[in-house]
Amino acid sequence: MQDFILLQAARGLTTSRPPVWIMRQAGRILPEYRAVRAKFNGFKEFVKNPEACCEVTLQPINILGVDAAIIFSDILVVAEAMGLDYEMIESKGPLFYKTIQNTNDLDTIKIVDANSLHYVIEAIKLTKVKLLNTAPLIGFAGAPFTLFAYMTEGSSSKTFSKAKNLMFTRPDVAHELLYRITATTINYLEAQILAGVDMIQLFDSWAGILSPGNYQEFGLGYCAKIITTLKQKFPHIPITLFAKGANHSITDIAFTGCDVIGLDWTISIPYARLHSAGKALQGNLDPCILYGNKAFIQKNTIQLIEAMKGHPFIANLGHGVYPDTHVDHIKYFIECIMKNV
Amino acid sequence: MQDFILLQAARGLTTSRPPVWIMRQAGRILPEYRAVRAKFNGFKEFVKNPEACCEVTLQPINILGVDAAIIFSDILVVAEAMGLDYEMIESKGPLFYKTIQNTNDLDTIKIVDANSLHYVIEAIKLTKVKLLNTAPLIGFAGAPFTLFAYMTEGSSSKTFSKAKNLMFTRPDVAHELLYRITATTINYLEAQILAGVDMIQLFDSWAGILSPGNYQEFGLGYCAKIITTLKQKFPHIPITLFAKGANHSITDIAFTGCDVIGLDWTISIPYARLHSAGKALQGNLDPCILYGNKAFIQKNTIQLIEAMKGHPFIANLGHGVYPDTHVDHIKYFIECIMKNV
Numbered sequence: 001m002q003d004f005i006l007l008q009a010a011r012g013l014t015t016s017r018p019p020v021w022i023m024r025q026a027g028r029i030l031p032e033y034r035a036v037r038a039k040f041n042g043f044k045e046f047v048k049n050p051e052a053c054c055e056v057t058l059q060p061i062n063i064l065g066v067d068a069a070i071i072f073s074d075i076l077v078v079a080e081a082m083g084l085d086y087e088m089i090e091s092k093g094p095l096f097y098k099t100i101q102n103t104n105d106l107d108t109i110k111i112v113d114a115n116s117l118h119y120v121i122e123a124i125k126l127t128k129v130k131l132l133n134t135a136p137l138i139g140f141a142g143a144p145f146t147l148f149a150y151m152t153e154g155s156s157s158k159t160f161s162k163a164k165n166l167m168f169t170r171p172d173v174a175h176e177l178l179y180r181i182t183a184t185t186i187n188y189l190e191a192q193i194l195a196g197v198d199m200i201q202l203f204d205s206w207a208g209i210l211s212p213g214n215y216q217e218f219g220l221g222y223c224a225k226i227i228t229t230l231k232q233k234f235p236h237i238p239i240t241l242f243a244k245g246a247n248h249s250i251t252d253i254a255f256t257g258c259d260v261i262g263l264d265w266t267i268s269i270p271y272a273r274l275h276s277a278g279k280a281l282q283g284n285l286d287p288c289i290l291y292g293n294k295a296f297i298q299k300n301t302i303q304l305i306e307a308m309k310g311h312p313f314i315a316n317l318g319h320g321v322y323p324d325t326h327v328d329h330i331k332y333f334i335e336c337i338m339k340n341v
Numbered sequence: 342m343q344d345f346i347l348l349q350a351a352r353g354l355t356t357s358r359p360p361v362w363i364m365r366q367a368g369r370i371l372p373e374y375r376a377v378r379a380k381f382n383g384f385k386e387f388v389k390n391p392e393a394c395c396e397v398t399l400q401p402i403n404i405l406g407v408d409a410a411i412i413f414s415d416i417l418v419v420a421e422a423m424g425l426d427y428e429m430i431e432s433k434g435p436l437f438y439k440t441i442q443n444t445n446d447l448d449t450i451k452i453v454d455a456n457s458l459h460y461v462i463e464a465i466k467l468t469k470v471k472l473l474n475t476a477p478l479i480g481f482a483g484a485p486f487t488l489f490a491y492m493t494e495g496s497s498s499k500t501f502s503k504a505k506n507l508m509f510t511r512p513d514v515a516h517e518l519l520y521r522i523t524a525t526t527i528n529y530l531e532a533q534i535l536a537g538v539d540m541i542q543l544f545d546s547w548a549g550i551l552s553p554g555n556y557q558e559f560g561l562g563y564c565a566k567i568i569t570t571l572k573q574k575f576p577h578i579p580i581t582l583f584a585k586g587a588n589h590s591i592t593d594i595a596f597t598g599c600d601v602i603g604l605d606w607t608i609s610i611p612y613a614r615l616h617s618a619g620k621a622l623q624g625n626l627d628p629c630i631l632y633g634n635k636a637f638i639q640k641n642t643i644q645l646i647e648a649m650k651g652h653p654f655i656a657n658l659g660h661g662v663y664p665d666t667h668v669d670h671i672k673y674f675i676e677c678i679m680k681n682v
Contacts, residue, residue: 049481
């Protein structure tokens with residue numbers, strides 16, 4: 001197997017240019033994605049169709065020319081597999097009709113194996129066949145705290161008051177739920193690796209709502225459990241931990257055993273390099289930079305590449321690309337990275 | 342004039358115990374507030390009534406026993422005075438019907454003096470009389486970037502895409518708007534000081550959505566302008582800058598010339614002490630800690646006080662108190678601080 005530039009950087013090697021991919025690259029920004037999406041009645045029907053997920057996973061490779069595909073799916077499929085159903089409300093986000101509030105609610109929440117997520121595993125297998133080894137495929141899961149936040153809050157939130165209420169009044173229930181999510185996520189990611197993904201990313205999208213101490217207790221410990229378990233079995237598969245907003249804990253993130261630290265745009269690069277314990281860094285352009293004109297995008301992209309020079313680095317945005325971004329601007333960002341040797 | 346414990350701490354002196362007040366202490370948490378609020382048809386009618394604002398400003402002094410009153414008002418009254426009207430939608434937040442998108446939109450936006458905000462100034466004068474010098478009164482304003490974010494986005498937002506779109510495509514328009522907000526805010530805060538407030542807080546509630554570089558360019562420079570201008574005229578009035586989420590820039594915040602740095606709960610205290618250039622610190626309990634039981638509140642409050650020991654410190658939450666917090670729990674937080682010498 002050839003060693004892709006993405007995997008080289010993830011393993012801490014210096015590359016001739018930074019590899020680049022875009023969080024949410026398979027998604028609403030592409031008209032080709034919207035055409036596939038339109039064939040389905042709802043998001044859930046779409047996400048459970050392996051052929052459709054494979055098709056939209058491959059689109060950014062062909063249309064944008066990125067250095068990696070990431071399997072199209074949703075972090076919340078794990079919550080559903082564990083027994084908590086949700087709906088994806090267009091342009092609003094996920095909504096759970098039932099949430100976990102007490103010990104009784106935990107009765108319905110099971111640790112499951114990847115059979116209940118067979119549609120993702122099938123999509124991965126299909127995609128690996130179709131990729132013909134031209135690019136690596138990234139698998140992913142939500143980090144336990146982020147899944148916990150949705151399963152207790154029921155939706156996105158400015159304060160996540162319900163999630164924190166449970167953490168601070170019933171830490172026993174919170175930790176039991178986190179434990180079950182962790183065990184399920186390990187099963188799920190092992191199956192993704194066995195199905196062929198070349199790399200893993202854990203998305204801790206809501207890490208930033210916690211204090212450093214609370215993130216250690218309710219977040220990072222569970223991430224470390226997942227990472228060390230996977231690393232023991234599959235030491236060759238690089239793992240990225242993207243804990244959005246938890247820049248206060250970058251050194252602790254490095255010590256979870258991950259290979260790559262995902263960064264949002266609210267951290268200074270010199271600080272990140274200094275505190276990353278030598279791990280590769282990924283990110284971190286503010287997605288809104290892509291609203292600017294080409295000169296502005298180029299200036300900011302070159303600044304980023306220069307600031308990362310000499311450090312193992314995977315170029316990306318600091319968050320998923322926003323749906324109202326011009327595809328031409330995304331392509332230009334990628335072009336700037338490809339050309340800047 | 343006696344020197345209140347709050348002002349001592351703000352000036353960097355050691356106090357026998359930390360002074361304490363609560364962001365949003367005059368507000369929805371108190372039934373007594375809701376009784377006053379219910380007499381008015383809308384929020385705007387309420388906020389423009391000096392007697393009512395005075396009454397709810399004094400409530401926390403009597404009911405909670407905090408060490409300071411903060412004048413009841415809203416940061417967006419400045420936007421309205423400058424020519425951009427808004428509505429406060431119950432449990433949703435502010436909504437502007439028109440937003441600033443280009444040079445033409447700027448035509449309607451004026452630098453104004455505090456005459457157009459006379460109702461706030463009257464409320465301050467009334468409150469000073471009624472306080473009988475038993476507690477200091479804090480005045481406040483939104484920091485320029487936060488007002489800019491609302492005036493361009495039109496409402497609260499997860500991404501503030503419209504605000505950033507303007508910053509990144511029309512920085513000239515963005516800076517002109519920021520300049521006018523800054524000039525108006527200086528007029529407004531000067532009038533507050535002349536009306537009798539003992540201290541000032543600038544709320545940069547949306548600082549955390551920017552990269553460190555962008556916050557320097559679009560945020561901190563304007564804060565520094567306000568602070569240095571006020572300090573020249575009124576060197577005895579302490580000023581707090583609370584830039585929520587901008588912990589990456591704590592040292593730059595210290596160098597704006599402020600006396601006190603407001604902290605949210607996502608910064609580690611040792612880091613904050615080390616990087617605060619000796620300025621007093623204010624905060625920073627996660628408001629959700631108050632959902633826990635008394636033992637939990639006590640444990641977290643003592644941890645905070647211990648971590649701040651030896652550093653000039655004003656106890657507070659790391660954000661405004663959430664409306665679903667039990668008043669008894671707020672009182673207990675305050676009691677823990679008062680008793681822990």
